[in-house]
Amino acid sequence: MHRKNGLVKIYIWKGIWYNKAMEIRVDKSLHIGVAVSGGADSMVLLDLLLATGAKISAINVDHSIRGETSARDSAFVRAYCESRKVPFFYKKVDSLAYAGEKGMSTELAARELRYAFFDTLLTENKVDVVALAHHLDDQAETVLMRFLRGAGIRGLRGIADRTGYIHPLLAYSKEEILSYAQARGIPYVQDESNCDTSYRRNFLRHEVLPLLKTRYPDLNKVMGRTAAIFEEWEDYLLTQITPCQKTCWGVRLPLSVLNRHPAVAKKSIAEAIRTLGIQKDVEYTHLESILGLKDGTPHTRIHLPFGVEVVKEYTELVFAYRFIKTSYEKPYSREAVYEYGGAQYTFRKGEKIMKGATFDEDKLPAGAVVRTRREGDVFRRYKGREKSLSDYLTDEKIPFTQRERLLVLAKDKTVFAVLGVEIGDAVKIDQNTKNRIQIITYEGVAHA
Numbered sequence: 001m002h003r004k005n006g007l008v009k010i011y012i013w014k015g016i017w018y019n020k021a022m023e024i025r026v027d028k029s030l031h032i033g034v035a036v037s038g039g040a041d042s043m044v045l046l047d048l049l050l051a052t053g054a055k056i057s058a059i060n061v062d063h064s065i066r067g068e069t070s071a072r073d074s075a076f077v078r079a080y081c082e083s084r085k086v087p088f089f090y091k092k093v094d095s096l097a098y099a100g101e102k103g104m105s106t107e108l109a110a111r112e113l114r115y116a117f118f119d120t121l122l123t124e125n126k127v128d129v130v131a132l133a134h135h136l137d138d139q140a141e142t143v144l145m146r147f148l149r150g151a152g153i154r155g156l157r158g159i160a161d162r163t164g165y166i167h168p169l170l171a172y173s174k175e176e177i178l179s180y181a182q183a184r185g186i187p188y189v190q191d192e193s194n195c196d197t198s199y200r201r202n203f204l205r206h207e208v209l210p211l212l213k214t215r216y217p218d219l220n221k222v223m224g225r226t227a228a229i230f231e232e233w234e235d236y237l238l239t240q241i242t243p244c245q246k247t248c249w250g251v252r253l254p255l256s257v258l259n260r261h262p263a264v265a266k267k268s269i270a271e272a273i274r275t276l277g278i279q280k281d282v283e284y285t286h287l288e289s290i291l292g293l294k295d296g297t298p299h300t301r302i303h304l305p306f307g308v309e310v311v312k313e314y315t316e317l318v319f320a321y322r323f324i325k326t327s328y329e330k331p332y333s334r335e336a337v338y339e340y341g342g343a344q345y346t347f348r349k350g351e352k353i354m355k356g357a358t359f360d361e362d363k364l365p366a367g368a369v370v371r372t373r374r375e376g377d378v379f380r381r382y383k384g385r386e387k388s389l390s391d392y393l394t395d396e397k398i399p400f401t402q403r404e405r406l407l408v409l410a411k412d413k414t415v416f417a418v419l420g421v422e423i424g425d426a427v428k429i430d431q432n433t434k435n436r437i438q439i440i441t442y443e444g445v446a447h448a
Helices: 040-052 068-083 095-102 106-123 135-148 174-184 200-215 219-240 253-260 264-275 284-295 389-395
Strands: 001-005 007-012 017-025 031-035 055-062 087-091 127-132 243-249 249-252 300-306 308-312 317-320 330-331 337-340 343-349 358-360 369-372 376-379 386-388 407-411 413-417 436-443
Touching: 017 249, 031 106, 031 343, 040 055, 040 095, 040 174, 055 253, 087 106, 087 407, 095 243, 106 127, 135 200, 135 219, 135 264, 243 343, 249 253, 249 264, 249 358, 253 264, 253 284, 264 308, 264 317, 284 300, 284 308, 308 389, 317 376, 386 389, 389 413
Parallel strands: 031 055, 031 127, 055 087, 376 413
Antiparallel strands: 001 007, 007 017, 243 249, 249 317, 300 308, 308 317, 330 369, 337 343, 343 436, 358 436, 369 407, 376 386, 407 413
16 A cells, blocks of 8 residues: 555555556545445445545444344444544434435435435534545446436536535446455445345446446446546536526526527526526426527416426516415514515614615604505605506516515505615605615525
8 A cells, every 4th residue: 555645545456466556635634524334335435535644534324224224234334433433423314204205216315315414514514525435337327327317418427526525436446446345354234225126226237237338348437438528518618608696586597598509508597597496407398498488478487397487587587486476464663574585674774875775764654564566556666656566567677576576565555665676755765854764685585
């Protein structure tokens, strides 16, 4: 074994000294959390990382899928870590119950719960980065599985490092990892569920890929290179996209994006949806439908998966969670907090005049309320003429998506302020104003 500056080379024993070294590089200034299931891959990764001399902790999740066997594997990892004096983070989750509650596969439920624990450790600064034991064979399976699912460039990158997560073993095959484990005498456990071909990944691993390799023996390496190519294209496209803007009620993207090259337009749209909080790939058919809005009429809506819709507005595309308008009304008070449509509003006294958000409280009639819009509402903006609130919103080109979420300050049918948008002329500030009130808007309180 050779070690220098965080680079570890350990030659693999196959009856003779093998002529290829396993090499991993790590930042030794980081506290690395290693996801350890007890299988050969994660146990080898743990051993390699320990050999670097970096600060290491093990992370183990009992998914409760295999009953006593799951508990046995976790106990094995705990005992091994104790023998090597490796700090140990552990959590038991109920993947089966979570899958039933969320209506998803057990495989996906286990992944979500596992990563939730990892994210918690990162957020709480228990570890600086999480190292995962995915290898070259996993990469081939992932790329093929995503290709069959119809993923785009981002998905076809396969397994890639991201903020908080690294994959030191991606360059190595399962065979090399097993040879290393044998040469070093590293114990590990077998997860029998890995042989269950009812799982999509196992079906590809045990039935499809072995058949393909009879004709294409270098398939894993080819798939690995393909993933690297797609990662380069992903990185390039991210430098070319039209940027989006997040608001309390959604994400806005200039309508001009639809005039760009389809590849750039689709990537811009996909990133806007990701900014909204959806991390799953959007299907090709949905992206094509959104591009079709170029020739559509204003206010056309397209329903997307995950409770999201996209609306063609006057000068932009708006992406938002589908919102069902409900009646909302509370008396006006400086002490109150008003939450609706993904935003929070408060009123406070202040000398500074904020454009469209400061009014004379003494001009507000008694009995004023904060409420949702109603049919017949009228509004006279500052130095404007009275018109229906609906006409005002249309003239100002306020997006329909935003209109559904608006609150107003009103008495009967007269609107004195559209919160977060405009102040009415009847409550404007003048030289006699004594009580200047500012409307404070906090965005992103909840999904709109």
